[in-house]
Amino acid sequence: MAARIEGKVSVRLLAEEAVERALRAGATDAEAVGFESEEFAAHVRLGQVEQLTESGSHALGLRVFFAAEGGSRTASTSTSDLSPDGIARLVSGAVELAKVTGVDPFAGLPEREAFGSNDVAAQALYFNDVDAIPAAERIEIARRCEAAALGYDARIQNSKGGDFDASSSHRVMVNSRGFAGEYRRSYCGFSASPIAQDATGAMQGDYWYSSARTAQLLGDPEEIGKIAAQRALRRLGARRVPTQKCPVVFAPEIAKSLMGNLLSAADGDSIYRNASMFAGKLGEQVAGENITMIDDGTMVFDHVLADGTTLKVGGFGTSPFDGDGLRTQRTVVIERGVLKELMLNTYTGRKLGMASTHKASRGLAGAPGIGGGNYFLEPGEATPEQIIGDVKNGLYVLQTMGFGVNLVTGDYSQGASGLWIENGELAYPVEEITIAGNLKDMFRNVSGIGNDLEFRGSGAVPTVRIEGMTIAGS
Numbered sequence: 001m002a003a004r005i006e007g008k009v010s011v012r013l014l015a016e017e018a019v020e021r022a023l024r025a026g027a028t029d030a031e032a033v034g035f036e037s038e039e040f041a042a043h044v045r046l047g048q049v050e051q052l053t054e055s056g057s058h059a060l061g062l063r064v065f066f067a068a069e070g071g072s073r074t075a076s077t078s079t080s081d082l083s084p085d086g087i088a089r090l091v092s093g094a095v096e097l098a099k100v101t102g103v104d105p106f107a108g109l110p111e112r113e114a115f116g117s118n119d120v121a122a123q124a125l126y127f128n129d130v131d132a133i134p135a136a137e138r139i140e141i142a143r144r145c146e147a148a149a150l151g152y153d154a155r156i157q158n159s160k161g162g163d164f165d166a167s168s169s170h171r172v173m174v175n176s177r178g179f180a181g182e183y184r185r186s187y188c189g190f191s192a193s194p195i196a197q198d199a200t201g202a203m204q205g206d207y208w209y210s211s212a213r214t215a216q217l218l219g220d221p222e223e224i225g226k227i228a229a230q231r232a233l234r235r236l237g238a239r240r241v242p243t244q245k246c247p248v249v250f251a252p253e254i255a256k257s258l259m260g261n262l263l264s265a266a267d268g269d270s271i272y273r274n275a276s277m278f279a280g281k282l283g284e285q286v287a288g289e290n291i292t293m294i295d296d297g298t299m300v301f302d303h304v305l306a307d308g309t310t311l312k313v314g315g316f317g318t319s320p321f322d323g324d325g326l327r328t329q330r331t332v333v334i335e336r337g338v339l340k341e342l343m344l345n346t347y348t349g350r351k352l353g354m355a356s357t358h359k360a361s362r363g364l365a366g367a368p369g370i371g372g373g374n375y376f377l378e379p380g381e382a383t384p385e386q387i388i389g390d391v392k393n394g395l396y397v398l399q400t401m402g403f404g405v406n407l408v409t410g411d412y413s414q415g416a417s418g419l420w421i422e423n424g425e426l427a428y429p430v431e432e433i434t435i436a437g438n439l440k441d442m443f444r445n446v447s448g449i450g451n452d453l454e455f456r457g458s459g460a461v462p463t464v465r466i467e468g469m470t471i472a473g474s
Contacts, residue, residue, distance in 0.1 A: 009082050011036050012182055014060055015174045021091040022064045023176055027098070028072065029065040029109050031325075033364055034058070034172035040135070044142045045161035046150075052139070058082060061364030064094045071105035073098045078364035106350040107367075109324075114346075114356075115179035116327035118320040123300055125314040126184035127214035130166050133188070138164040141190050141221050148225025149194035155236065156229055160193035160205060173362070179325040186213050187316075192225045196232040204235035204429075206398075211456065213313050217303055234419065235398075238429035240474040241420060247394035248435055248469040249387060249421065252452060254397050255464040259377050261439055262286075262293045265407050266333050266341070267370050268348035268359075277410045277440060278339055287337040287443035290380065295343065295359065297328030297373025301455070317374035317458030323362025328373055331357050337444075343370050377461040380449030384463040387448040389424040395471060396421055397435065410439040434472040442466050 011034035022030035036058035043051040061078035075097035079090045146162030165188065172182040189211030197203045208228035210219030250258055265286075270276035278286055299315040322328055324346045331341050344352070345360035345368050361371030388396060401415035417431040450463030 009058065011058060011060065011082075011170065012172045012174070012180075014082055014087060015172050016180070018060060018062050018087055018091055019174055019176055021087070022062060022095065025091060025095045026066065027064040027095065027176075028067040029176045031063045031109060031173070031175040033061045033362055035060075035169065035364060037167060037169035038131075040138065040164075040166040042135075042139045042142050042164045043161050044139065044146060044163075045159060047143055047147065049139060050161065054135075059364050060087070060090060062090050062094045063367070064098050065108055066098050068103045071103045072107040073101045073103055074107045074367070075101055076365050076367070106347055109175055109177050110326060110346045110356070112177045115177065115325045116321065117181045118298055118327055120183045120320045122312075123183075123298070123314040123318050123320055124312045125213065125318060126168065126186045127216075127313075128186070129215045130186040130188045130213075131168055133166065133215055138166065144221040145190055145192040145225040145228075146194070148222040149192045149229040149232075150225075152194075152226055152229035153196070153233055155196050155198060155233060156194045157197060158195040158203075160195065160207075162190065162192045162225075164188075164190040173321070173325055175325060181321050181325065183320050188212060188215055188218060190218070190221065190224070192228040194225075194229050194232045196229070196236050198236045202236070204232055204238065206231035206235060213316075214311070216305060216311060217313065231398075235417070235429045235431075238417065238431040240432050241395075241430050241471065242474055243470075243472050244393075245468055245470050247391050247447070247465055247467050248471070249391065249394060249396045249448070249463060249465045251396065251398055251418075252450070252454065252460070252462055253456075254400055255377075255461040256457075256459045257400070259293065259461045259464065260375065260459055261405060261407065262291070262334055262443065263295060263343055263372055263375055265439075266339060266343050268342045268344040268352060268354075269370060270407065271342055272348060272351045275408050277407060281339050282342065284339060285337050286339045286440075287334055288446050289337045290446060290449055291334055291337050291443060292332065292378040293334040293375065294330065294332050294378065295372040295375045296330040297322065297358070298330055299374045315374040315455060315458065317372065319373065322358045323360035323368040323371070324356065324358075326356060326358045326360065329358045331359070343372060345370050373458065374455065375459045376453060376455070377449065377464070379451050379453040379462045381451055382448055384450045384452055387450055387463055387465050388421055388426065391421045391424060391465070394421040395419075395430065395433075395435065396426060400435075405439070407439075410441075412437050412439050412442065430473075432473070436470045436472065437466070437468075442469070
């Protein structure tokens with residue numbers, strides 16, 4: 001078989017073969033997605049290796065379409081069995097399933113001229129130095145990070161451990177309308193999670209981490225361990241505060257989740273089902289004028305290395321094409337508080353009578369969903385210290401718990417812990433409280449946006465201050 005060269009399986013060729021077989025079986029259109037990866041994970045605790053995992057995987061997904069009156073019948077299957085028999089079952093399974101599904105007027109691949117891919121090489125998503133780090137060195141980095149946290153202060157005697165993770169992946173997509181694309185990604189990262197204990201025996205834990213596409217950009221293990229220790233220690237002596245209304249300042253890692261709700265509410269599928277507070281709001285003011293939220297699947301960052309050279313590295317949410325095979329793009333979803341664009345894939349765009357905004361996400365099985373690339377809130381000019389500095393009494397949130405967010409009504413209520421602000425200073429830690437409000441009001445009551453935007457993942461939001469939230473405490 002052409003897809004197997006000298007005993008090695010070519011996922012690209014197998015995907016092409018699956019599409020060809022589906023067409024020969026009568027499908028009007030077909031799309032195949034191939035994925036293969038190698039992963040490494042080491043977990044150490046108190047200096048000893050507790051878990052070590054190395055794994056490799058490959059799989060193939062197939063989606064078929066059969067034209068019918070009023071639309072198309074469609075079905076999908078996936079398999080990790082890439083033998084000739086496995087591919088045959090993959091195709092026959094999808095074809096047979098499609099025959100018994102209902103007709104969907106919106107199902108189908110994008111039009112042929114819509115497909116495209118950004119320059120894979122220019123996006124700098126894969127670095128082979130990640131694979132080159134020996135396993136012993138990976139474990140030692142995790143050990144060093146945890147040891148630095150444990151050695152920072154006598155009040156840290158325990159730990160949830162240190163970790164090192166690395167992976168490389170290869171993704172392929174081909175379809176019957178002439179699109180074929182593929183790209184590789186690399187990742188590596190490490191972390192420490194120390195536990196601090198005070199004189200009364202009360203314990204508090206926290207963590208910190210470093211992650212990158214290339215080993216050249218990983219942080220110093222001792223420095224990351226030190227930060228993890230400091231974050232745990234600042235939580236010791238936490239208390240409750242009285243129920244009240246006050247300003248709430250969200251640390252960047254918490255603000256990222258909060259402001260990410262703007263994109264979730266702009267999800268085209270939720271809009272179509274009238275299951276979002278943004279339904280019917282396109283072109284209208286949905287947040288304060290200081291809010292501009294962008295999703296960009298094309299971002300490449302310049303990093304200046306120690307020797308003065310500049311290294312280009314693609315963002316964690318960067319990819320050359322989306323789950324429909326459309327070229328990824330930059331989309332201003334909220335501009336100065338106005339809902340300008342929705343998060344749409346081809347299918348939801350058709351439902352709403354609109355064009356895709358190239359936000360399709362794609363697993364191996366099922367239809368594409370909706371997912372962004374690199375999302376971020378445009379930063380302000382104030383430092384975090386300045387945002388906190390004019391708060392007389394308020395909360396600096398370090399952690400939220402629970403899932404108390406309703407994107408239909410906007411109701412927001414989550415357990416929280418953090419640091420209490422008194423006269424513009426971080427005074428003492430607090431816990432066992434709940435912060436509550438309504439997202440419709442919260443997004444209009446953002447009174448401060450920091451200048452501390454930093455991409456540590458596919459999303460980034462700086463420090464954010466919101467006025468008039470309810471804190472339920474003692």
